[in-house]
Amino acid sequence: MNSTPIDFFPIVIQFFVAAGFVGITMFATHFIGPKLNTRKKLKPFESGVQSVGNARQPFAIKYFLTAILFVLFDVEVIFLYPYAVNFLELGMSGLITMLLFMGLLLCGLIYVIRSGALDWE
């Protein structure tokens, strides 16, 4: 099963179709609708309450922790793809390799859960 860079030509077409469709509709509708800007209309909508301060404020660190853990486990999932494609040829030894790899990661996950880092106050 050989493959060449030309196989990826359809991605270029698909990209241009997607970008063109979205771009043209957004550009066209920009001119269709009415344009009447008043100061009150352009204020951020916060359910009628006067908005206070800058919206871009720091937030709970839990989200950041989730993002870091996601990066780690995402790389793990990526490692599983080449294994899944030819694991029948690798046989039992490949499975043991994978067991060790996933076992270590599961230990890490259990540590994260037990340490209470994922608990919300």
Next chain:
Amino acid sequence: MIASVFYFLSFVSIFFAVMVVVSKNPVHSVLYLILTFFSIAGHYLLLNAQFLALVHIVVYAGAIMVLFLFVIMLLNLNAATEPVKSSLMKFAGAIAGGSLMLVLIAVLSKINSIQPAHEVNTQIGLIKNLGKILFTEYNLPFEVASILFLVAMIGTVILAKKNPHTS
């Protein structure tokens, strides 16, 4: 055909890499960095390393950049809060970067036998061949990578627990 695509992708990646450094707003920088990663994925495709190209998009554009966005939002890095660096710092940075570039140019100019990509086995970048090599020849580094993940996980937990009242 391949050569012109290569030059186009190189131009795009260098252009957006410069834009990452130049732009004042960190979120804009992240966006330019994503575009840079896309052009690098295009380079991988030209080398027929399809799996690597998609992994590059998943891990760098899809995961690391999301982490970057979270960090920028967490630290509230608005354009106004960026500290102004003194001219001495700028001077030192220029010297350090310049000497690194000199070393790189010196090293790269010594190499005179880079094999063109079409002479080596170009099917190596396919996922099947890559997996076979990874899980037979490079078994040990693969297992060591999992220990690295474990260390990273523990480090994250310790960092996150140190300051529980950031919000």
Next chain:
Amino acid sequence: MILSIYNFTLLTDKIHSFLSAHMSEEFVLTTELVLIGLLIVTFVAVLAMVLIYTERKVAAYMQLREGPNRVGIYGTGQVVADVLKLVLKEGITPNGADKLMFNLAPYIVLSTCIMALAPIAFGNGLVLWDLNIGVLYITSITSLGVIGILIAGWSSNNKYSMLGAMRSGAQIVSYELSAGLCIISIVVLAGSMQMSEIVNSQADGWWIFKGHLPVIVAFIIFIIAATAELNRAPFDLAEAESELTAGFHTEYSGMKFAMFFLAEYINMFVLCAMAATLFLGGWMPFHIGHWTTFNNVMDYIPSPLWFLGKTFFIIFIIMWFRWTFPRLRVDQLLDLEWKYLLPISMINLLMIALMNILGWHF
């Protein structure tokens, strides 16, 4: 046995030879590209309208209402009227918003969804781009949508948008992991990441029947993860209207809002099509052992109908969830993923690998 009259490669070959007979080579290529482009755009527009109509009707009947029934036959004209209204509306960019990012976010979200449609096998030979790593391509492209959502929330300069974006970002990336592990468990069984080969590996039975309990577990986890990735109820706390107005797209109006709306439904179709292809056999007809007559009758139903039927069945399940389960809190949501679904799907994957190595599936 698959009937040859429903093999769509014949149709595409016919179109190609018809065009080549009348035009020069470059012109044929251009015409075909234009045809493909028009097909994609029409498909996206029609699909979104059908899904919106379905959603409203399903919601209505679950609540013992009639749903849209005034405009057109059985209210089908309602969707067209809604689209027309959105097109004619004013697109507001609020004060303090980052103009470039604010306009770019819907662009990123929708174009990634449309790009993810490419490797889906709609029928026998009816696939736009049968890439040899198609499954990975879909997961990698759909994972980019999060960036658009985060940028939308950040650029709006609105506290609701910001909170909604954080929530939905954390939620989508978390549930991507278990969805990925469930996808890999089918890749393990099929031995390929090409969409057409995954479908062909189910010619003698769909994986959900062949794969015993672990595949059923993987299917259930995939459906839960897909619902969460789509930010739909009971995981819709990113746009919980009672606390966050509309989440990350609070400030969007007119066509920019329509982009997010469209993207949500196309994403739903892509994920449900993935579930149908991986677990329910894609366009493979339903066969029972040696009931030859029954199997032949099933073969007469065209393959795209099978595929769309399965996909819409899963879409219906996801719409059903919305009116069945109450909304979760953000801590419950992240707990469900990190403490239950992720370890279960990891162990489940190992079980499937062991099962396959020992040859225990049919």
